[in-house]
Amino acid sequence: MAEAEEMEIPENQSADGVEIRDTDIVFDCPRCGKSLVIDYRGAGLEITCSQCGASVLVPIPDGMQLSDLDLDPGEILKQLFATRRNYQKAELRVQALKASLAQLQEALGAMSEAVAKGLTEE
Numbered sequence: 178m179a180e181a182e183e184m185e186i187p188e189n190q191s192a193d194g195v196e197i198r199d200t201d202i203v204f205d206c207p208r209c210g211k212s213l214v215i216d217y218r219g220a221g222l223e224i225t226c227s228q229c230g231a232s233v234l235v236p237i238p239d240g241m242q243l244s245d246l247d248l249d250p251g252e253i254l255k256q257l258f259a260t261r262r263n264y265q266k267a268e269l270r271v272q273a274l275k276a277s278l279a280q281l282q283e284a285l286g287a288m289s290e291a292v293a294k295g296l297t298e299e
């Protein structure tokens with residue numbers, strides 16, 4: 178991975194109030210628990226923890242594969258944002274389904290009540 182070493186990886190620290198961009202990967206150092214922020218291009222690479230000096234493997238974000246890193250950055254960003262959008266849509270869909278389920282349960286409850294009432298009034 179000679180290429181990786183030449184790649185410039187800006188390393189920020191969220192704890193210091195450094196701005197975290199949408200494309201940054203945020204994760205905790207497995208040794209000292211320090212919150213590390215790294216550019217998405219650092220995914221799958223080893224970095225040195227700024228606090229304890231441990232070698233830390235940068236996790237690959239959900240929805241991103243290591244092979245994606247061979248694509249040009251624009252393509253990766255598109256995929257990343259598409260994944261996030263899909264996730265948000267799925268969340269909204271779950272909420273909508275929960276709402277309809279609650280309505281159905283309410284209607285079912287009202288129906289059972291009406292049936293029970295009808296039976297006892299006979």
Ligand SMILES: [Zn+2]
Pocket residue numbers: 206207208209210211226227228229230231
């Ligand atoms: Zn550390």
